[in-house]
Amino acid sequence: MISTKGRYALRIMIDLAEHEADGRIPLKDIAERQQISKKYLEIIAKELVEGKLVSGTSGKGGGYRLIRKPEEYTVGEILELMEGSLASVACLACAEQTCPRADTCQTLPMWSEFDKMTHDYFYSKKLTELL
Amino acid sequence: MISTKGRYALRIMIDLAEHEADGRIPLKDIAERQQISKKYLEIIAKELVEGKLVSGTSGKGGGYRLIRKPEEYTVGEILELMEGSLASVACLACAEQTCPRADTCQTLPMWSEFDKMTHDYFYSKKLTELL
């Protein structure tokens, strides 16, 4: 289940894409437009900066801005950054191939196939498709 | 993310399907074969009974048994019973159409499409495909 963090991040990115022409957008504006607590958005925006999806500048006239062109972002990379992983089961989350049952697990192939489908879906969906 | 509850439930169902010929299977046997705490499996098995996916009988010679033929179960119904919902976002979890943003939400169509894909995948996957 995608958490609010992932969903809010997506809405920040959409908002930035829609107001791309206005230069740097302060979080205050986004919070008002999207009706989300600015304090909470700070946490999320910070992670977007750390993940190199947006750039942030302090001070008067500062705010956030997309680094690339809007059409060069995929929904998948945004969600994966925020959620840590899009994996459907813990066994596939990171490089935890430590599951001793992996070799004989009867369900693993199904999870793998589903994860591939999920990955393909979100990584082929571009941010601009949501505008 | 599918929880252990959903994954264990699937393993119970697989185990029951594989030992269908042996009549009623006590949880003790499943716990040993699958290397899962019997106590925890009790909780899960109880829910499978309540959801009418298996039948349980107490007493000597008792145990669990599939109600239908193995090929008549889908992975989707098992997972949905255990997880409550397979929805990817809270807005689509139950009949909570209460989200005031639903009409203008730019991301809702994407979540709906993804959920449909997920639903189709798991509901077209039969239990017997995992044996």
Added chain:
DNA sequence: CATTTGCCTATTGACATAGTAGGTAACAGG
């Protein structure tokens, strides 16, 4: 009637989620 088995209630520790609060650092315009 004793043993086996499912079923019921309660409790627990660990962790994640969804925030809130208050302060500090950077930056621009006057």
Added chain:
DNA sequence: CCTGTTACCTACTATGTCAATAGGCAAATG
């Protein structure tokens, strides 16, 4: 240089879910 604006930093908290564990009761069979 000063002041206001903006991002960034640390810390805290309430709530809920997950993944179990524990102990006993009910039902069924030989």
